[in-house]
Amino acid sequence: MKKILIIGAGAMGSAFTLPCIDNNNYVSIVGTHLEKKAIKNLKKNFYHKTLKSFLPRKVKIYDYKNLKNELKNKPDYVVVAVSSKGIDWVCKELISNYYKKLSIILLTKGLAIHKNKLITISKKINLLFKKNGLPNQDITSIKGPCLASGLINKIRTSTVIANKNIVRATKIKKIISTKYYKAEISK
DSSP states (O other), X not given: OOEEEEEOOSHHHHHXXXXXXXXXXXXXXXXXXXXXXXXHHHHHHOEETTTXXXXXXXXXXXXXXXXXXXXXXXXXXXXXXXXXXXXXXXXXXXXXXXXXXOEEEEOOXXXXXXXXXXXXXXXXXXXXXXXXXXXXXXXXXXXXXXXXXXXXXXXXXXXXXXXXXXHHHHHHHHHHOOSSEEEEEEO
């Protein structure tokens, strides 16, 4: 059983709770400062309005003010599930509450611009950590044709788990793969 902290209560972050819970992991989800109303509603009855579905009752749901406390609980994995515009905010929060090198699972799609060049979100995260005198973080990206609405309804789908370290990618595959959520690994 792994401790998985998901930052971002949007469609994909919320749907990602399902395979994590189904693999007997301890899962908490923390909304961003822009998701106050959504978190308040989720806490009432676990119903996600965008997904039109319920989240597993085992998921612990918190508002962004609890992020520091959840990071103090030393999660095994921090899942970043915010829009690409929210990466700066997430990194600011992770850096200000930094306690050790993190194992980050990145669900965020897209690219970033750095010095007039396109870079990956993973690279942007590590540049922000480096700028603050911190080491590169272990970042695993999960991408694929998976849709949040399909995932929350256990419609069979697949994804690619990418990490320069195949052993790390394989570990993540084992803790999130289910009969309905298949994963391939890649460098």
